[in-house]
Amino acid sequence: MYNLGYDLGSSSIKVALVSSKTGQRIDVIHEPEKEMEMLALQNDWAEQDPNIWWKYICVATKKILKKNNIDPSEIKGIGISYQMHGLVLIDNAGQTIRNAIIWCDGRAVDIGNKAFDELGDSKCAEHLLNSPANFTASKLRWVKENEPALFQKVYKAMLPGEYIAFKLSNQCLTTISGLSEGIFWDFKEEAIAQWLLDYYEINKQLLPDIAPTFSNQGEVSKEASEATGLAIGTPILYRAGDQPNNALSLNVFNAGEIAATGGTSGVIYAITDNLSVKESSRVNNFAHVNYSKENPFIGKLLCVNGAGIMYRWLLNNLQVESYEEMNELAEKIPVGSDGAIILPFGNGPERMLENKNLGCIIGNLNLNKHSKAHLCRAALEGIAFSFVYGMEILKSDGVRPSVIRAGNDNLFRSSIFSNTIATLINFEIEIYNTTGAIGAARACELVNGDYENFGNQIINNDYIMSYSPQEDKRDYKEAYLKWKKELETTLKNY
Structure with missing residues (x-):
C-alpha cells in the first residue's frame, strides 16, 4: 500500500509516492516541465489561475500511477502541502470567481497596516500573534473593497491547499493551522477571530469548517476520480502550508x-x-x-x-x-x-x-x-x-x-x-534528503498519532549527516x- 503527497508551489506541482508501511520514497515527479505562469497585472501583484493547479495535479497523478504501475486501490491516503497565505474564491457552484491572489502579492499591505494601527498592537499581538499585514484576511478585504460585484458571489474563501482538497472531494474544510496562516485565528479565545472579521466586514460563513490537521478531510469524488485516476473514496488525511509541512518533513x-x-x-x-x-x-x-x-x-x-x-x-x-x-x-x-x-x-x-x-x-x-x-x-x-x-x-x-x-x-x-x-x-545541524511532497505523503500515517514511528521513518530513509x-x-x-x-x-x- 502507498500514500500520495502533493506539494503545490507557485512554480510547479510535485507529487510523491511513498510506501505507507516504511515511508520509503518510491517516486517523485513534477508538472509542468517549465514553471507555471504567474500574472502580474500591476506592480506588486501576483496571481495564478487555480484551475491550472488542478490541471497539473491531474496530469501528475495519472503519470505517477502509470509510471510505477500502481493500482489506484493501493493508494491508502493523500496528503497536501501548499504555498501559504494565498486566497482562492469560489461561488456556490464550486467555480472560481477570479484568479488566486498568491503569497507574494503585495496589494493588501496598506489594508493590513491600517487594521494593525486601528485595532492596536497589543490586541493583535495578544490574540493573533501577528499583524493582519498582507495575509489572507487582508487580501479578502481587498476584494471586498475593490471588486464588490465579485465579492457578492463568494461562497467560500480558501487557501490554495484547501482548494485542491475541495477539487478532490467537493468538501470545503480548513484547519486551525490554516486559519492562523490566514490570520483568522484568535489564539487567546481559541476560536475564529470574529472581531477581526467584524472590522473587515467579512461574514464568518465565508470560511470553511474546521477539521483536525491529521484526519479524514474528505474523500475522492467520482468526478475527481475520473480526472486524476485515483480511486473513488480515497481519503485526504493531511493538509498544511509549505513551511509547517517542511518542518513536519524534517x-x-x-x-x-x-x-x-x-x-x-x-x-x-x-x-x-x-x-x-x-x-x-x-x-x-x-x-x-x-x-x-x-x-x-x-x-x-x-x-x-x-x-x-x-x-x-x-x-x-x-x-x-x-x-x-x-x-x-x-x-x-x-x-x-x-x-x-x-x-x-x-x-x-x-x-x-x-x-x-x-x-x-x-x-x-x-x-x-x-x-x-x-x-x-x-x-x-x-x-x-x-x-x-x-x-x-x-x-x-x-x-x-x-x-x-x-x-x-x-x-x-x-x-x-x-x-x-x-x-x-x-x-x-542534521541534514536530511527529503521534500515537502514526501513529507505530505508520510503525514497520512499520523492520523494514528504515532509520531515515534513517523520520526523513525525519516531517520531511516532520509538522514545524510550532521554538522x-x-x-x-x-x-x-x-x-x-x-x-x-x-x-x-x-x-x-x-
Whole structure:
C-alpha cells in the first residue's frame, strides 16, 4: 500500500509516492516541465489561475500511477502541502470567481497596516500573534473593497491547499493551522477571530469548517476520480502550508526543534510553546501542525530573503562552472575571509531588518589581496551570519533551540555554511534528503498519532549527516562580530 503527497508551489506541482508501511520514497515527479505562469497585472501583484493547479495535479497523478504501475486501490491516503497565505474564491457552484491572489502579492499591505494601527498592537499581538499585514484576511478585504460585484458571489474563501482538497472531494474544510496562516485565528479565545472579521466586514460563513490537521478531510469524488485516476473514496488525511509541512518533513514538532531551508531565500521555522510576540514586527507566528489548546506548539517563521540568491548571483557573474567549484575555492580561504564582508540583502526588503531594503553590500575589499575565492567564502559566511542573526532574534522571542534540521539544499551542502552556523549557535545541524511532497505523503500515517514511528521513518530513509559545532570558536565569533557591526552600522545609517 502507498500514500500520495502533493506539494503545490507557485512554480510547479510535485507529487510523491511513498510506501505507507516504511515511508520509503518510491517516486517523485513534477508538472509542468517549465514553471507555471504567474500574472502580474500591476506592480506588486501576483496571481495564478487555480484551475491550472488542478490541471497539473491531474496530469501528475495519472503519470505517477502509470509510471510505477500502481493500482489506484493501493493508494491508502493523500496528503497536501501548499504555498501559504494565498486566497482562492469560489461561488456556490464550486467555480472560481477570479484568479488566486498568491503569497507574494503585495496589494493588501496598506489594508493590513491600517487594521494593525486601528485595532492596536497589543490586541493583535495578544490574540493573533501577528499583524493582519498582507495575509489572507487582508487580501479578502481587498476584494471586498475593490471588486464588490465579485465579492457578492463568494461562497467560500480558501487557501490554495484547501482548494485542491475541495477539487478532490467537493468538501470545503480548513484547519486551525490554516486559519492562523490566514490570520483568522484568535489564539487567546481559541476560536475564529470574529472581531477581526467584524472590522473587515467579512461574514464568518465565508470560511470553511474546521477539521483536525491529521484526519479524514474528505474523500475522492467520482468526478475527481475520473480526472486524476485515483480511486473513488480515497481519503485526504493531511493538509498544511509549505513551511509547517517542511518542518513536519524534517520531524520538527517539539519546542526547541528548528527546521531550516536554504533556497533562493532562507527560512528558519522554530517550534515553541511560548506565546511571546516580542518580535512580531520581524517574525511571523503560526499554529504548527500539531497545535492544540493543551499543547500550543507555535511555529515562529523568520525569513532571510537574501540567501541562496546571493550565491547564485556569484555563480552567474564569476568565471566558475558550478557551486561545487565555488565551495572548493571558498575552502582555500580562512575563517573571516581575510576581512572581506558581504551583507547579502539584495532580494528586496528584509522583514527581519524591519522591512529595510539595504541591497547587497560587498565591503572591505583589498584589490591587491582579495580574489573570487574570497568572495565565495564571504558570501557563504555572510548568508550563514544572516541565519545566526535571525536565530538571535528568535531567541529574544522565547525560542530555546535544541537542534536544527535542514533539507539537503545547495547552501547546507557547503561545510563552510553549515559549520559556521552550527559553531556560532552551538547546536548540531542534521541534514536530511527529503521534500515537502514526501513529507505530505508520510503525514497520512499520523492520523494514528504515532509520531515515534513517523520520526523513525525519516531517520531511516532520509538522514545524510550532521554538522557539529567546532571546538575552537574564536575565529568564527570574531568574524561574526565584525559582520554584525557592519550590519548594524549600515542599519543605523539607512
